[in-house]
Structures are given as structure tokens and as C-alpha cells.
Amino acid sequence: MSKINQDSKPIGEKNENEIANLETLGLSQRQIIIRRFVGHKAAMFAVFTLISIFIFVFTAIGITIGPKGFQIKIPGWWPYSITDIDPEGAIASTCNGGVTGCPTLDLVPGFFDGDGIQIGKHPFGTDIIGTDFLALVARGAQQSVMVMFIVGTLGVTIGTIIGAIAGFFGGIVDAVLMRLTDMFLVTPTIIIGALIGFRYGNLGVGPLALLLGFFAWMGLARFVRTEFLTLREREFVDAARVAGASNRRIIFKHILPNAMGVIIVSGTLLLSGAILSETALSFLGFGVRPPDVSLGLLISEYQDSFSVAPWLFWWPGALIVSIALCVNFIGDGLRDAFDPRQRRRLSFKGKKTAQNLNQK
Amino acid sequence: MMLVIVFGASFLAYNLQAYSSNPLSAFGESTALNKDFLIAKTIRDLQLDVPPPIRYFSWLRGIIAGLWGEFDMGLSRSNIPVIELLSMAIPVTIRLVITATFLAIILGITVGMITAIRQYSRFDYVITFVSFLLFSLPIFWVAVLLKEFLAIQFNDFLVNPVIPPSGIFISSLVFGFIIAGFAGGNRLQFLSVLLGGAVFAGAVLSFVSATKWFLEPSLGIFGIFFLALTSAAIVIQLISGLDSKKGIYAGFGTALAVTLLYYPLQSLMSEDATLFTVVMMFAITIITGIIIGFSVSSIDRRVYIRIGLFTALMSTPPLIIDRFMREFSSYMNSDAIRGRPVPTLGQRNDFLSPEQQENFWISSLDIAIHLILPTIALTLISFAGYVRFTRGSLLEVLNMDYIRTARAKGLNERTVIVRHGMRNAMLPLTTILVNDFAGLIGGAIITEGVFAWKGMGQLFNDAIRNYDLNLFMGIFIISAFLTVLANFIADLLFGVVDPRIRIRK
Numbered sequence: 001m002s003k004i005n006q007d008s009k010p011i012g013e014k015n016e017n018e019i020a021n022l023e024t025l026g027l028s029q030r031q032i033i034i035r036r037f038v039g040h041k042a043a044m045f046a047v048f049t050l051i052s053i054f055i056f057v058f059t060a061i062g063i064t065i066g067p068k069g070f071q072i073k074i075p076g077w078w079p080y081s082i083t084d085i086d087p088e089g090a091i092a093s094t095c096n097g098g099v100t101g102c103p104t105l106d107l108v109p110g111f112f113d114g115d116g117i118q119i120g121k122h123p124f125g126t127d128i129i130g131t132d133f134l135a136l137v138a139r140g141a142q143q144s145v146m147v148m149f150i151v152g153t154l155g156v157t158i159g160t161i162i163g164a165i166a167g168f169f170g171g172i173v174d175a176v177l178m179r180l181t182d183m184f185l186v187t188p189t190i191i192i193g194a195l196i197g198f199r200y201g202n203l204g205v206g207p208l209a210l211l212l213g214f215f216a217w218m219g220l221a222r223f224v225r226t227e228f229l230t231l232r233e234r235e236f237v238d239a240a241r242v243a244g245a246s247n248r249r250i251i252f253k254h255i256l257p258n259a260m261g262v263i264i265v266s267g268t269l270l271l272s273g274a275i276l277s278e279t280a281l282s283f284l285g286f287g288v289r290p291p292d293v294s295l296g297l298l299i300s301e302y303q304d305s306f307s308v309a310p311w312l313f314w315w316p317g318a319l320i321v322s323i324a325l326c327v328n329f330i331g332d333g334l335r336d337a338f339d340p341r342q343r344r345r346l347s348f349k350g351k352k353t354a355q356n357l358n359q360k
Numbered sequence: 361m362m363l364v365i366v367f368g369a370s371f372l373a374y375n376l377q378a379y380s381s382n383p384l385s386a387f388g389e390s391t392a393l394n395k396d397f398l399i400a401k402t403i404r405d406l407q408l409d410v411p412p413p414i415r416y417f418s419w420l421r422g423i424i425a426g427l428w429g430e431f432d433m434g435l436s437r438s439n440i441p442v443i444e445l446l447s448m449a450i451p452v453t454i455r456l457v458i459t460a461t462f463l464a465i466i467l468g469i470t471v472g473m474i475t476a477i478r479q480y481s482r483f484d485y486v487i488t489f490v491s492f493l494l495f496s497l498p499i500f501w502v503a504v505l506l507k508e509f510l511a512i513q514f515n516d517f518l519v520n521p522v523i524p525p526s527g528i529f530i531s532s533l534v535f536g537f538i539i540a541g542f543a544g545g546n547r548l549q550f551l552s553v554l555l556g557g558a559v560f561a562g563a564v565l566s567f568v569s570a571t572k573w574f575l576e577p578s579l580g581i582f583g584i585f586f587l588a589l590t591s592a593a594i595v596i597q598l599i600s601g602l603d604s605k606k607g608i609y610a611g612f613g614t615a616l617a618v619t620l621l622y623y624p625l626q627s628l629m630s631e632d633a634t635l636f637t638v639v640m641m642f643a644i645t646i647i648t649g650i651i652i653g654f655s656v657s658s659i660d661r662r663v664y665i666r667i668g669l670f671t672a673l674m675s676t677p678p679l680i681i682d683r684f685m686r687e688f689s690s691y692m693n694s695d696a697i698r699g700r701p702v703p704t705l706g707q708r709n710d711f712l713s714p715e716q717q718e719n720f721w722i723s724s725l726d727i728a729i730h731l732i733l734p735t736i737a738l739t740l741i742s743f744a745g746y747v748r749f750t751r752g753s754l755l756e757v758l759n760m761d762y763i764r765t766a767r768a769k770g771l772n773e774r775t776v777i778v779r780h781g782m783r784n785a786m787l788p789l790t791t792i793l794v795n796d797f798a799g800l801i802g803g804a805i806i807t808e809g810v811f812a813w814k815g816m817g818q819l820f821n822d823a824i825r826n827y828d829l830n831l832f833m834g835i836f837i838i839s840a841f842l843t844v845l846a847n848f849i850a851d852l853l854f855g856v857v858d859p860r861i862r863i864r865k
Contacts, residue, residue: 179364179365179368182362182365183365183368183369183372184369184372185843186365186366186369186840186843186844187369187372187373187836187839187840188801188805188839188843190803190805190806191373191805191820191835191836191839192373192376194820194824195373195376195377195380195824195832196376196380198824198825199380199381200380272495272496276496276498279498279500280498280499280500280806283498283500283806283809284805284806284809284821286824296498296500299498299500299501299504300500303500303504303810306504306507306508307508307512313504317498317501320496320498320501321493321496321497321498321501324495324496324497324498325492325493325495325496327496328492328495328496329492332492
């Protein structure tokens with residue numbers, strides 16, 4: 001049957017399929033997925049960029065964990081922290097007619113504008129009182145990344161569990177769980193987020209992220225449920241049941257691995273959504289509070305000084321955008337890797353071959 | 361069923377808010393002599409001695425009373441009925457959201473369709489990257505950028521609106537690339553379209569710069585005629601194809617008629633016009649279009665009537681925009697504006713003189729100009745989603761067997777894509793559209809914050825900061841209700857556009 005189907009497809013597509021089949025000959029499912037993902041150039045570039053950003057922001061100023069008073073500090077390699085003030089350094093790099101604290105980073109070669117390539121004392125500049133902006137941005141990015149991962153982990157876990165139970169058992173369990181999901185779904189995330197953030201934002205970023213995570217699972221639960229509804233009717237589930245497998249075993253060993261694609265892909269989307277909503281909440285004043293910093297908070301603090309000191313606005317924004325963009329590209333690459341139906345992007349060589357075959 | 365969900369969710373939200381807020385915290389450091397009295401008064405006013413789950417039902421009674429017309433959402437903490445506050449804020453937010461949604465839908469579907477047709481082209485890759493970029497942009501950041509570059513710098517530019525030659529050159533080239541990307545084709549076609557587009561844009565921009573058009577903008581009859589012809593061409597291409605002679609008569613005839621109506625309609629658009637005038641204008645042009653469509657053919661009239669109708673619908677806005685533009689210079693030079701027309705804050709200018717506020721054209725222009733920045737911000741953000749969705753959905757449909765059948769029957773590409781492809785690709789889109797509209801309310805909260813609009817966002821902010829439970833619940837119930845309503849409408853729409861679902865029912 002499948003043979004007939006393939007033959008009836010237009011020539012170009014048939015060849016594309018044949019090439020795709022040749023690419024994956026004799027490999028296990030996991031190998032195919034990994035190979036497809038590695039072959040996705042944009043996604044690999046995003047992975048590389050994202051890891052570099054993580055390493056940079058977490059090693060630069062070190063990590064501070066724990067509640068107030070019991071903090072464990074791991075020092076970083078950058079000489080300034082968010083509490084150090086360096087007014088002399090800020091005055092030393094004055095530009096644009098008296099604006100202090102301009103970035104000393106200069107990537108334009110010397111023969112072009114006179115100054116050579118240099119990093120300087122404060123490559124990202126300083127704020128008005130002389131706090132090093134690289135330290136501030138790195139700290140803000142740490143917070144945002146932490147929120148992103150906590151919300152993501154929690155959302156994926158809860159969403160998968162609820163979706164799996166609802167989809168697998170069906171009937172009354174499904175109805176109750178889905179109505180519960182709808183109940184959470186009709187509440188705009190930003191409303192609940194603001195409410196929680198306003199009350200618990202002062203506890204620090206960890207508890208805030210935990211609370212936000214409890215309201216981030218609904219979309220994923222719906223996807224997982226749909227996937228489970230189709231998968232539980234498949235033959236291998238019947239086979240497992242005949243062989244005497246318990247419900248738990250069927251869910252975790254047989255269905256869940258098959259639903260992994262959906263979970264990972266919507267999980268990545270959840271991550272990029274989480275970082276955007278954290279920064280939005282902090283921007284509105286419902287998230288991380290001063291004296292601690294977050295990328296959204298930095299933008300909201302310096303939005304009015306855009307025309308005077310634009311770097312105070314560009315750096316945090318650029319970090320948010322690049323983190324979210326990388327996560328989105330990774331998500332896209334994962335979707336292509338897991339769902340070859342959606343992937344019709346051939347390698348350059350493959351495309352050429354297909355074209356040649358087409359013309360014959 | 362959906363109502364039960366709304367009530368469940370409101371119960372949850374009510375308790376969440378009640379337990380997480382402490383209206384008495386404001387008195388913590390108070391040194392007022394009557395502190396105890398104030399605390400007691402607050403407790404009595406807000407019924408803080410009643411546990412929240414029970415207090416919820418006294419709130420719910422007010423909502424249910426809406427069934428017999430005594431709708432009551434309680435008082436806000438400043439003793440103004442919540443309904444009153446909401447009824448002032450909702451129109452503002454809706455105004456913001458509707459324009460942005462429409463723009464995003466139209467642009468998103470168009471661009472998405474083109475990227476699907478030109479899959480794997482350079483244009484497709486560029487748009488894919490741009491839409492990912494837009495997905496990743498925080499709206500508040502975009503808003504601040506827009507304020508700086510579109511408002512402040514554009515206002516500076518208006519002092520002496522001469523575009524430097526380099527500016528003209530670069531923007532013409534960019535325009536040429538976009539047009540050529542849309543058109544596609546082989547390398548020679550691409551280059552010629554690029555060149556043509558760039559020359560056209562360069563000519564328009566030079567004209568604009570040389571005549572200082574921005575100071576006294578107007579489209580003039582030629583501009584209107586050109587826009588009408590363009591929209592006619594698009595409508596004809598979509599509905600009957602440009603090779604249909606009667607279609608061309610209907611479309612271009614309507615375009616010509618609307619342009620000729622420019623002079624007689626001027627008297628209608630006088631100083632004391634109202635919204636009704638605008639509706640009247642649309643009615644007149646649409647009737648003209650229908651008559652023309654009716655008269656070009658004696659068979660298949662429906663097709664040509666549709667061409668006339670849509671051409672008229674699309675070419676009337678330029679007539680009205682032209683009228684607004686001629687009001688622009690007096691608006692810009694008035695005391696309230698002082699030559700800096702694009703505002704960064706607010707939803708309307710309160711310093712307009714009374715006669716300006718009474719003038720329909722000036723007050724509407726004022727509202728429209730205040731809408732520009734927030735609308736662009738919201739549109740940019742939601743545009744990307746529609747592009748991706750339309751592209752994916754259309755590509756999936758184009759791989760179906762019935763598309764192959766349609767092609768095998770010998771239908772031309774236009775019919776295949778518009779009739780057989782797009783119609784089916786739009787089905788899942790209805791659900792997304794409606795859900796997005798409800799989700800936009802959330803996005804509007806942030807946008808309103810950045811642009812200091814006094815809409816739902818502002819109220820929401822107040823509600824959270826003042827621990828205003830009734831106000832919070834008012835906003836909550838409105839947005840939850842909108843979501844539910846949106847789902848309901850999506851189901852209905854789905855039935856309308858997809859006959860299979862109707863039959864199953």
C-alpha cells in the first residue's frame with residue numbers, strides 16, 4: 001500500500017522521499033533524530049550561541065545561591081559585581097558631550113576610527129552612579145535564565161503528568177482533568193503572574209519561578225493528551241497489555257517515549273514564552289525587585305534614558321532577544337528532527353539531486 | 361459547561377487574590393492617631409472578617425443578579441462602581457486590540473500565503489528568520505524602540521522634511537527587494553522587478569521630499585486613482601484572474617467610478633461630519649461597485665458583483681484618508697501639538713481646543729495618530745504567528761490529493777491555490793484567530809503600560825497595587841468571559857466555513 005502511495009506522488013516529492021530514506025538507512029530512531037537535529041544548521045548555531053551565553057553570564061560574575069543571610073557565593077572572573085560602584089571609571093569614559101559611563105568596548109579596528117580594538121574597563125558601560133553594566137546584565141540574565149528553566153521544568157512535568165493521565169484513562173478522569181485545564185486556561189497568564197509577582201516578588205527569583213511554573217502547564221497538557229489519545233489505540237499498546245504490562249508500565253515505557261517529540265517541542269516553546277513573560281512582569285514591576293536585577297527590570301529602569309545612554313537599553317534587550325531567538329530556533333530544529341512530515345527542507349546537495357532527477 | 365468553567369476559574373482567582381493580598385499592610389507603618397479606627401473601617405468596608413471562600417459568593421450574587429438586570433460588580437476601593445470604571449476602559453482597549461488584530465491578520469495571512477507558495481526561496485528564508493525574530497521580541501522593548509525612532513525622530517524630521525539622497529536610495533532598494541521577493545520568478549525577472557520597484561519608490565520618495573509632502577500631506581485624485589487601480593488588480597486576480605475580460609471591466613470600472621466620486625463626495629465630508637457620514641460613504645461606493653459588477657455581465661453575475669464590492673470596499677479608505685490628511689497641517693500647527701504630531705504617550709490629546717474636539721475629522725485624526733505606535737507594536741508581535749501558521753497550514757493542504765486532482769483537471773494555479781488551497785488552509789486558522797484575540801487582551805496590558813493608555817491595563821495595575829479585589833475580579837471576569845466567548849464564536853465559525861462539521865451536528 002505504501003509503495004503505491006509513494007509512486008503516485010509527483011516526481012519531485014518522490015525523489016525527495018527517496019533521498020530522505022537513503023539518508024536514514026539502517027539507523028535507529030534515536031540516531032535518526034539526533035542526526036537530523038545536528039544537520040539543522042540554524043538549530044546547531046543556536047545551541048552554540050545559547051551555551052556561550054550561559055557560560056558567559058554564569059561564570060562572569062559568579063553565582064549567588066540561597067536565601068538572604070545564608071548565601072553561598074562562587075566568585076567569577078569579572079572584577080566588578082552588581083554592588084561595586086566605580087565613579088572614576090565612569091567619568092573616565094565620557095562621550096557624547098558629558099555623558100558618563102560610555103561602553104569602552106571597541107570592535108572597530110584602529111585604522112577605521114582611530115582607537116584600536118579594545119575591551120577596556122567597562123565594556124558594556126556603567127549606569128549613572130558607576131555600577132558596571134556588564135555585571136548588572138550578567139546578573140539579570142542569570143535571573144531570567146533561572147526563571148526560564150524552573151518554569152519550563154515545572155510546566156513540562158505537570159503538563160505531561162496531567163495530559164498523560166487524561167489521555168490514557170479517558171472517560172470521567174479525562175473530563176475532569178480537562179475542565180480543570182480549561183479553568184486555568186481562561187485566566188490570562190499575565191494576570192495571575194502579576195498577582196503572584198506582586199506578592200511574592202520580594203522572596204527572590206526562585207520561589208517566584210516556582211509559583212509561576214504552577215500556571216504554565218496548560219497548553220502542554222492539552223498537546224500531550226491529544227497525543228496519548230491517538231497512541232493508546234495503537235497495536236503496540238494492545239500487545240503490551242496482552243503481555244501483562246501494568247498501566248504505569250504502559251504509560252511510561254510504551255507511550256511516553258513515543259510522545260517525547262510533542263513534549264520536547266512544546267517544552268521549548270514554553271521556555272521561550274517563560275523568559276518573555278518573566279521580563280514582561282519585571283518590566284511592569286511585578287517580578288524581580290530592586291536591589292536585585294533582572295533584564296526586564298533593567299529595561300524598565302532605563303527606558304527614559306534611551307536618547308542619552310542607549311547602551312543601558314540595548315544590552316539587556318539584546319540578551320533577551322538572543323536567548324529567546326536561540327530557544328525558538330532550537331525548538332524549530334527539534335520539531336524538524338522529530339516530525340519528518342513537517343521537514344521538507346533538504347540539504348543543498350539533496351535539493352540539487354532532486355532537481356536533476358526532476359529534469360530527466 | 362463553559363459558564364461552569366468561568367465560575368470555577370473566578371472562584372480560584374478570587375481566593376488567590378484574597379489570600380495573597382493584605383489591604384491592611386498600608387497601615388503597618390502608619391502613625392495616624394486614628395489608626396485603629398481606619399483599620400476597623402477597612403475591615404468592615406471590605407468584609408475582611410468573612411473568609412474569602414464565603415465572601416466569593418456575595419460577589420457572585422452581584423454577577424448572577426445580571427440575569428434580572430441588576431448587574432453589580434461591587435465598588436472599587438475608591439468607591440466608584442467597578443462597572444463604571446470598566447465601561448470607560450473597555451472601549452479604549454478594544455480600540456487598541458481590534459486595529460492591531462485586523463492588521464496582523466491581513467498582513468500575516470498574505471505574507472504566509474506567499475512564503476508557502478515560494479517555499480525554500482530566499483524570500484521564504486528571510487521571512488522565516490524575521491518571524492522567529494518577532495516571536496522573540498519583548499513587546500515593551502519594541503515599544504520603547506518605536507517611541508524613539510518613529511515618534512521622537514520622526515517629529516524631529518518633520519521640522520525640515522527633506523529626505524537625504526542616501527536615505528532615498530536605501531529605502532528604494534529595500535522596497536525593491538521586498539516587492540521582488542513577493543513576485544519571485546527567475547533571476548532576470550527578480551532583477552527587473554527589483555529595479556522597477558526601486559525606481560518607483562525612489563520617484564515617490566523624491567517627490568515627497570521635494571514638495572515637503574509631510575507638512576501638507578494629501579493623496580490627490582491621482583494618488584487615489586492609483587491606489588484604487590492597485591486594489592482592483594489585487595481583487596480581480598484573487599476572484600476571477602486577470603485574464604477575465606469582464607472581471608477587468610468590473611474591477612477597473614469600479615476603481616474609476618470611486619475615483620470620480622471623489623469630487624461629489626467632498627461636499628459630504630464637510631466640517632460637521634459624523635461617523636454616520638463615513639458609513640454613508642462606504643454605502644455609496646459599495647452600491648456603485650455592485651451596480652457596475654451587475655451590469656458588466658448577464659451570466660455569472662455573482663462573481664463580478666463580488667469584484668465590484670471588494671474593489672469598492674478597498675478603494676474607499678483612501679478617499680477618507682485623503683480627507684484626514686488635508687486636516688493634518690492645521691492639526692499639526694495647532695497650539696496643542698506645536699509641530700510634534702506623533703505622540704509617545706496617551707490615547708488622545710486633552711489640550712485640543714473645544715472646536716477642534718467637536719470637529720469629527722480632527723478629533724478622529726487625533727485618536728488615529730495616538731493609535732499608530734501601540735498598534736505597530738502589537739501588530740509586529742502577533743503578525744509572526746499568523747505567518748508561520750498560514751504557511752504551515754497551506755503547505756500541508758497543498759500536499760493533499762485533492763490539490764493534485766485540481767491540478768490534473770487543468771485548473772490554473774490561481775484557482776488551485778485560492779479556491780482549493782487557501783479555503784481549506786483557513787479552517788484551522790479560525791480557531792487560532794479567535795483565541796489570539798482573547799490573548800491579545802493580556803498583551804494589551806503591557807502595551808497600555810508602556811504607552812500610558814487609560815484602559816484595562818491601567819485598571820489592572822491599580823487593582824493589583826491597591827489590593828482592589830472587586831476591581832481585579834471585574835477585569836478577570838471580563839477577560840475570562842471574552843476567552844469563552846471567543847471559543848464559542850470559533851465553534852460557530854468553524855461550522856460556517858466547514859460544511860462537514862455542520863452535517864455531523
